[in-house]
Amino acid sequence: MSSHQPILERRAPTVPKAHSDLTLKSAAVVGVGGFAVAGVVTGLVTAGYDPRREAVSGLAALDSPHAWIMILGFLFGSVGLLSAGLVLWKHVPTRAARVGSGLVVMSAALIAVAGLARQDCSDQLVTCKDFGDAVNASASYWVHEQASLLGFVMLIISFFLLASGLRRTNRLGLATVSRIVGGACVAGTALLVVTPPFVVDNYGIVQRLFIAVLFGWPVAAALLASRVTAHG
Numbered sequence: 246m247s248s249h250q251p252i253l254e255r256r257a258p259t260v261p262k263a264h265s266d267l268t269l270k271s272a273a274v275v276g277v278g279g280f281a282v283a284g285v286v287t288g289l290v291t292a293g294y295d296p297r298r299e300a301v302s303g304l305a306a307l308d309s310p311h312a313w314i315m316i317l318g319f320l321f322g323s324v325g326l327l328s329a330g331l332v333l334w335k336h337v338p339t340r341a342a343r344v345g346s347g348l349v350v351m352s353a354a355l356i357a358v359a360g361l362a363r364q365d366c367s368d369q370l371v372t373c374k375d376f377g378d379a380v381n382a383s384a385s386y387w388v389h390e391q392a393s394l395l396g397f398v399m400l401i402i403s404f405f406l407l408a409s410g411l412r413r414t415n416r417l418g419l420a421t422v423s424r425i426v427g428g429a430c431v432a433g434t435a436l437l438v439v440t441p442p443f444v445v446d447n448y449g450i451v452q453r454l455f456i457a458v459l460f461g462w463p464v465a466a467a468l469l470a471s472r473v474t475a476h477g
Contacts, residue, residue: 266335266471269328273464276325280460283318284453287311294367296449301456302389303367305360312363319360322460326353326400332467333407342410348403349463355396362388369448400459401430407466419469426462430455 287304288296290311294304305315330349333342362385368375375382404427411420433455436444444451 266332269332270468270471272328273325273332273467276321276323276328277460277464278325279321280318280325281457283314283321287314287318290314296453297447299367299369299449300452301449302359302364302393303369306364306366306368307385308366316360316363320357323353323357323360326350326356326460326463329463329467332471333463336467336470337407337410337414337416339410339413341406341413345403345406345410348399348406352396352399352403355392355399359389359393359396362386362392364389397430397434397459400463401427401434404430404462411466411470416470419466423462423466426458430459433458 284301284304287309288294291304291309301315303309305312305319309315327350330346330353333349334346337343337346364386365375365383366373368379368386370376375386379386404423408420408423408427411417411423433451436451437448437455440448
C-alpha cells in the first residue's frame with residue numbers, strides 16, 4: 246500500500262467568467278449604441294422631422310413612416326441596459342449596488358415597453374393630439390409615457406445606489422462620478438418636465454443629451470467596474 250497521501254486540488258476562487266463578461270459588456274455597448282444609431286438614422290430618413298424641437302419617441306409614433314427602425318432601437322437599448330445591469334451585479338457585490346443593478350435591469354424592461362407602446366404622433370407638435378395635456382391621446386400613448394418615466398426614475402435612483410456600492414468597494418472615483426451623473430439627471434428631468442422657454446425651443450436637443458447620459462452611464466460604469474475588478 247502506498248504511503249503517499251492523495252493530493253487535493255485547490256479550487257480557484259469563483260470569479261465572473263471572462264467569456265460571459267465579454268459577451269455582456271459587448272451587448273451593453275452594442276445595445277445602447279444601437280439605440281443612438283437608430284435615433285440618428287430614423288431622424289434622417291423621416292421627412293419633416295426636426296431633431297432640435299421633437300422628442301426621440303416621435304420617431305416611433307404611430308404616424309411615423311419609418312417607426313420600425315426606432316422601435317428596434319428601443320429594443321436594442323433595452324438589451325444594452327439589461328446587459329449593463331448584469332455586469333454591475335457581478336462586479337459590485339454590495340447590497341446597495343445589487344439593488345441598483347436590479348433597478349437597471351427593471352428599467353430595461355420598461356424601455357422595451359415604452360418602445361412597443363407608441364405615441365400617436367410626435368407630441369412636441371401642436372398639431373398632434375398628444376401635445377400638451379393630451380386629453381385625446383390613446384391608451385398606448387399613456388403607457389409609453391408612464392413606462393419611460395418610471396424607467397428613467399429607476400435609472401436615476403440606481404446611480405446613487407451604485408455610488409454607495411462603488412464607494413464601499415473602494416472605487417471612490419467611480420462613486421463620485423455616479424453621484425454627479427445622478428444629480429445631473431435629476432436636473433435634466435426637472436428641465437424636461439417644467440419645460441422653460443429655452444427648453445421648449447430645443448426640447449429634442451435637451452432630451453437627447455439627457456438620454457445619452459442616462460443610458461450611457463450604466464454601460465460606462467459596468468465597463469469601468471469590471472476593469473477595476475480584473476486588475477484588482
